Amino acid sequence: MNEKEARTFITFFSIYCENKHLEKEKKSVTFKNFGANKEIFLCEECELLATSTLLNRISCPKNPKPSCRKCPDNCHGPDVKSKVRKVMMYSSLRRLLKKT
Numbered sequence: 001m002n003e004k005e006a007r008t009f010i011t012f013f014s015i016y017c018e019n020k021h022l023e024k025e026k027k028s029v030t031f032k033n034f035g036a037n038k039e040i041f042l043c044e045e046c047e048l049l050a051t052s053t054l055l056n057r058i059s060c061p062k063n064p065k066p067s068c069r070k071c072p073d074n075c076h077g078p079d080v081k082s083k084v085r086k087v088m089m090y091s092s093l094r095r096l097l098k099k100t
Ligand SMILES: [Zn+2]
Pocket: 016, 017, 018, 021, 024, 042, 043, 044, 045, 046, 047
């Protein structure tokens, strides 16, 4: 995952959390370690999910790395994977809708 991908990933999480977790208490999170110097606000659940997924992707031993979707080693586990997919799908759709 390069810097741009990491930034998109983080942005998608902030969009999702902002719209889906309105009631939850959020705190400021920065992802400097991931090459994406960006501050966002996430609830605890989203922070955990985003951080662990990013960590997994960055420490992935596969080089060149296949896309996680195609990867045979399901390192995130099916539960995390489907949660992350939900976040990504929701936010990319929302972004598309906003643009039009
Ligand atoms: Zn959240």
